Amino acid sequence: MARKHILHMLTPLKHMSPFDVNMALDAGFDAVVPYVDVGLGEVTGLVQDAIFSRPPDAGVDTGIFIAGKDASLALDMFDAARKAMVPPFQVSVFADPAGSFTTAAAMVAKVEKALEKKFERGLKDTRIAVFGATGVVGFCTAVIAAREGAGVTLVGHDGIERVKQIAAEIKNRFNIAVDAADGSSDARKTKLVEASEVILACAKAGVQVVSKAQL
Template identity: 80%
Template structure:
C-alpha cells in the first residue's frame, strides 16, 4: 500500500491560514495537520516527532510547512527544522510566511520579465523603491531584488527609522545592502519615484500608497507593480489585471495584483507538488520560490 503524503503545518499564530491548507491539499497532500501557537523552541521536537514516527524511506512522504507573519521568525524556524534532522531520518521543509516568499518571488519575477521584454534589460543595477517595506512581502521583495543586483531603497511611510532597522537586518542576515528612505509625505514619495526605474507597492490591502500626482513627473519609471487587489489600488490608476500594460501618460508599464497573484498561486502550488514528487527530502525558501516563479512568469 502506498504511503500517505503528510504535511505538518507550523505557525506561531493562533490560526493556520486556510489559503495554505487548501493549497496543500489541492496540490496533492493526503493529510494536512496544522499546529498553532508554535514557538521557535518547539520546532525541533515537532520535527523529530515527525521524522522518527516513520521509517527513513518515508522521509520523502513527510513535510513541514512554516507559516506565520514574521519573516525573520519563519527563517529561524526554517533553520531550526533543518537542523533537527538526524540522517537518515530527514523530511522536506517549505517556508512561506503569510505567502510572502511566493508573493515576493512572483512580483520580482514579473518585474524582471517586463524589464526584459519591454526595455531589454534586467534587474541588475535597476533602481527599485519598495513601498510597504515594513511588511512581510516588502521585506522579501527587497531581499530578492537586492540579491539579483538591484539598487533597492526601502521607503518608510512613517519616516526612515523603522525601514533603517529593516535595512540593517537585511544586511546582517543576507549580506546585501538596501537603503532606507523617508517616504512620509507626498513630496518625499514623489522624489523617490522620480529617482527610480521600478516602483513596488507592497503595503497592506486597501491602502493607496502612490497617487497619480506623485507619479506624474517620474520620467525614468519603467515598471510599477502592486500586490494589492483590494480597492483602492496601492498605485492609483493601476488596474488589478494589468500585465505590463502602459501607464497612462508615461513611458513605463504597470503590473497589477492579479497578474502577480497568478504567478504566486502557481509558485506555491508548484513547490508543494515538488515536495510530493521529490525522490529525496527538499528544503524550499524564498530563493527557491523565486527560481520557480522565474520559470512561470511570462
C-alpha cells in the first residue's frame, strides 16, 4: 500500500474554507483534516505532534496547510511551523490564506507578462494602484509587486486610514515602502487612475471598484 498523502489544515478562523479543502483534495491529498480556531501559540504543538508519528522520509507526504484570511498572521504561523521542525523529522508546510498568496502571485505574474509583451518593459518603476487594498489579496499583491520594483499605491475605498496602517505593516514586516491613498469618492478614484499605469482590482467578488468612464 502506497503511503497516504495527509494534509493537516490549520485555520485561525471558526471554519476551515471549503475552497481550500476542495483544492487540497483535487491536488491529490488522500486525507485532509481540519483544525479550526487555531491560535498562533498552538502551531508549534500541533506541528510537533504531526512530525513524530511517521518516519522521516514520510515528511514530504505529510503536509501542514495554513489557511485563514490574514496574511500577516499566516506568515507568523508559517514561521512558527518551520521553527517547530526537529530534523530529520520534518513535514511540508504551505501557507495560502484565502488563496491570497497564489492569487496575488498569479496576478502580478500576469501583469509582468503583459507589460513585457505589449510595452517591452518590466514591473520596475511601474506605477501600480491596488484597489481593494484592505483585503488579503490586495495586501499580498502590493508586497509582491513592490518587491519587484513597482511603485505601489494602496487605495482605500473607505478613506486613507486603513490603507495607511497596511502600508505601515508592509514597511515594518518586509521593509518595503508603498504609498496609501484615499479612494473614497469617484473624483479621487479618477485622479488615482490617471496617475497610474497599472490598476489591480482586488476587491470582493461583486464590487465594482472603477467604472468604465473612469478608465
